[in-house]
Amino acid sequence: MxxxxxxxxxxxxxxxxxxxxxxxTTQERILKDxxxxxxxxxxxxxxxxxxxxxxxxxxxxxxxxxxGTQHWSPREKAFALLETDAEGIVRRSVLSRRRPASGLxxxxxxxxxxDGKVFFNYPFLRYYMEESMAPKAEEVYRRxxxxxxxxxxxxxxxxxxxxxxxxxxxxxxxxxxxxxx
Amino acid sequence: MxxxxxxxTLSDELPxxxxxxxxxxxxxxxxxxxxxxxxxxxxTSRLPLLLSILGTLLIGTGIILVLGRNWYEFSKPARxxxxxxxxxxxxxxxFFAGTxxxxxAGLRESAAGFLVLGFAASFSLVTQTYHLVGDLKDFLFxxxxxxxxxxxxxxxxxxxxxxxxxxxxxxxxxQLEGRHGILFWPxxxxxxxxxxxxxxxxxxxxxxxxxxxxxxxxxxxxxxVTLEKNVPGLWIILYASLFSFxxxxxxxxxxxxxxFWQRPFQxxxxxxxxxxxxxxxxxxxxxxxxxxxxxxWGKYDPVAGVLDYxxxxxxxxxxxxxxxxxxxxxxxxxxxxxxxxxxxxxxTGFLFAQHPALKLVSMTAVNxxxxxxxxxxxxxxxxxxxxxxxxxxxxxxxxxxAARFMDLEISYLLRGxxxxxxxxxxxxxxxxxxxxxxxxxx
Numbered sequence: 001m002x003x004x005x006x007x008x009x010x011x012x013x014x015x016x017x018x019x020x021x022x023x024x025t026t027q028e029r030i031l032k033d034x035x036x037x038x039x040x041x042x043x044x045x046x047x048x049x050x051x052x053x054x055x056x057x058x059x060x061x062x063x064x065x066x067x068g069t070q071h072w073s074p075r076e077k078a079f080a081l082l083e084t085d086a087e088g089i090v091r092r093s094v095l096s097r098r099r100p101a102s103g104l105x106x107x108x109x110x111x112x113x114x115d116g117k118v119f120f121n122y123p124f125l126r127y128y129m130e131e132s133m134a135p136k137a138e139e140v141y142r143r144x145x146x147x148x149x150x151x152x153x154x155x156x157x158x159x160x161x162x163x164x165x166x167x168x169x170x171x172x173x174x175x176x177x178x179x180x181x
Numbered sequence: 182m183x184x185x186x187x188x189x190t191l192s193d194e195l196p197x198x199x200x201x202x203x204x205x206x207x208x209x210x211x212x213x214x215x216x217x218x219x220x221x222x223x224x225t226s227r228l229p230l231l232l233s234i235l236g237t238l239l240i241g242t243g244i245i246l247v248l249g250r251n252w253y254e255f256s257k258p259a260r261x262x263x264x265x266x267x268x269x270x271x272x273x274x275x276f277f278a279g280t281x282x283x284x285x286a287g288l289r290e291s292a293a294g295f296l297v298l299g300f301a302a303s304f305s306l307v308t309q310t311y312h313l314v315g316d317l318k319d320f321l322f323x324x325x326x327x328x329x330x331x332x333x334x335x336x337x338x339x340x341x342x343x344x345x346x347x348x349x350x351x352x353x354x355x356q357l358e359g360r361h362g363i364l365f366w367p368x369x370x371x372x373x374x375x376x377x378x379x380x381x382x383x384x385x386x387x388x389x390x391x392x393x394x395x396x397x398x399x400x401x402x403x404x405x406v407t408l409e410k411n412v413p414g415l416w417i418i419l420y421a422s423l424f425s426f427x428x429x430x431x432x433x434x435x436x437x438x439x440x441f442w443q444r445p446f447q448x449x450x451x452x453x454x455x456x457x458x459x460x461x462x463x464x465x466x467x468x469x470x471x472x473x474x475x476x477x478w479g480k481y482d483p484v485a486g487v488l489d490y491x492x493x494x495x496x497x498x499x500x501x502x503x504x505x506x507x508x509x510x511x512x513x514x515x516x517x518x519x520x521x522x523x524x525x526x527x528x529t530g531f532l533f534a535q536h537p538a539l540k541l542v543s544m545t546a547v548n549x550x551x552x553x554x555x556x557x558x559x560x561x562x563x564x565x566x567x568x569x570x571x572x573x574x575x576x577x578x579x580x581x582x583a584a585r586f587m588d589l590e591i592s593y594l595l596r597g598x599x600x601x602x603x604x605x606x607x608x609x610x611x612x613x614x615x616x617x618x619x620x621x622x623x
Binding site for chain 2 (some may be wrong): 005006008009012013015016017019020023024027053054064074075123124125126127128165
């Protein structure tokens with residue numbers, strides 16, 4: 001093997017390895033140093049909720065008021081500035097096209113604007129779990145009452161606009177534990 | 182006996198002749214050198230390469246499935262470490278393959294395939310461990326970027342195939358999401374030097390053959406997918422130019438190709454053009470085309486719209502360069518002449534169709550052009566006793582006839598008159614042909 005070829009090969013391997021390493025270090029830093037916020041989940045289409053290996057998440061706060069002056073387009077990228085209560089639960093979001101200079105915010109994708117509201121997707125829409133647990137999770141979720149649903153939450157760590165989904169909780173228990181019990 | 186059959190027979194017989202003492206070692210070597218048997222055998226030994234690639238795919242996907250089954254039984258730190266496993270194993274195998282002194286195509290292709298799939302698997306496992314949603318388009322883009330150096334470092338046609346599929350998929354998703362797929366083109370062009378290097382080594386190798394086949398299919402689909410279609414109808418000129426270019430690329434760049442399978446560009450170009458012209462023989466492609474129907478609403482990207490003009494100019498000029506080269510060679514094959522001038526026909530048709538009253542002229546011209554192609558194919562096939570050409574001509578004529586017979590947009594009277602004219606034309610041609618045959622015989 002020529003030295004130059006070996007050098008290129010090793011350089012390629014190093015760059016390839018750096019991609020997952022970068023993802024892991026970034027996410028771990030967010031999970032360690034990020035501020036913990038909670039999002040109350042809301043039901044999504046049951047057919048979509050448990051798709052194979054992951055739980056699809058919807059959130060009560062995935063909408064913001066639209067005064068009609070901003071002209072939001074579907075698939076447009078924006079930033080959602082989050083307003084939390086004393087317990088760290090996100091109650092309201094305010095949209096902005098520019099990255100906020102301070103505060104808790106995450107990048108979002110606009111879905112559509114309708115009737116004075118703008119609906120968007122947060123970057124943490126999926127919670128991956130074992131495929132065999134998905135049907136059980138679906139059955140459990142369907143049996144939850146409306147008040148119990150309000151206690152379904154996703155805990156997310158946010159740091160400088162980047163987010164990391166920690167867990168999904170039902171009645172104070174991690175979803176996997178809740179399903180097993 | 183075709184040359185290919187002869188070489189196959191010779192390759193099979195030589196060991197037996199040597200063993201029986203009919204030929205000595207030196208004679209066998211001389212014969213092998215004289216007929217280029219080594220190159221021929223390398224080209225035709227597809228099975229080991231195919232098995233290597235299939236084996237790689239099976240092992241790679243098997244590892245992913247095994248990991249996936251037990252995935253959630255591992256702790257998060259364990260999952261994080263295991264996420265690297267497919268990539269690290271693939272890199273180890275690739276390094277081993279790279280250190281071997283003997284160039285084994287099967288090993289190289291397997292190593293490259295493992296590396297591409299290993300990276301995709303590791304990246305995918307890490308994003309799942311951290312519940313990262315990500316865009317499939319972005320995932321394919323990242324995989325394609327890291328696939329590109331693998332193609333060159335391992336000279337791998339398998340990696341090139343995966344690369345092209347990823348690019349096309351990425352471009353298609355971009356368009357479906359209402360964005361664009363223009364990134365397909367610069368990244369596709371980035372892989373062209375690899376194909377050129379294969380061509381310089383051996384223009385008729387199996388690896389290049391597969392790369393070429395996948396390339397023209399990918400380019401043909403990508404051309405349609407990535408067009409923004411701001412000016413309706415430009416695709417007509419673009420596709421005619423594309424197919425014409427493919428045909429002559431095959432003819433001029435692979436002049437020693439023998440048999441159907443060694444002419445992928447020519448076959449695809451000719452077949453593609455005929456099918457395309459058949460579609461243009463209807464009225465619907467000529468409806469509402471031109472600048473007066475310029476579209477700048479809906480899922481429209483103004484930047485990507487510039488690509489339409491760039492692609493059109495590039496492919497049209499490429500086809501014209503081929504036409505010029507063909508004319509310089511003073512070729513007399515009428516079928517090739519019709520293929521060469523097809524882009525100019527569609528350009529003229531497009532310009533005529535700007536006026537609603539003249540779109541029928543464009544449509545009619547295409548019909549007669551296609552009729553000419555089918556007639557030339559039938560005549561050439563009959564005269565040279567090439568059944569393939571004859572059948573192609575008959576099939577094309579039949580398809581044209583069926584289309585016009587069923588075409589409710591043309592009045593019965595006009596259809597009837599056209600068919601009568603056609604029939605008369607064929608009878609006259611038949612009489613002339615018979616007369617000429619008699620003269621030749623006497």
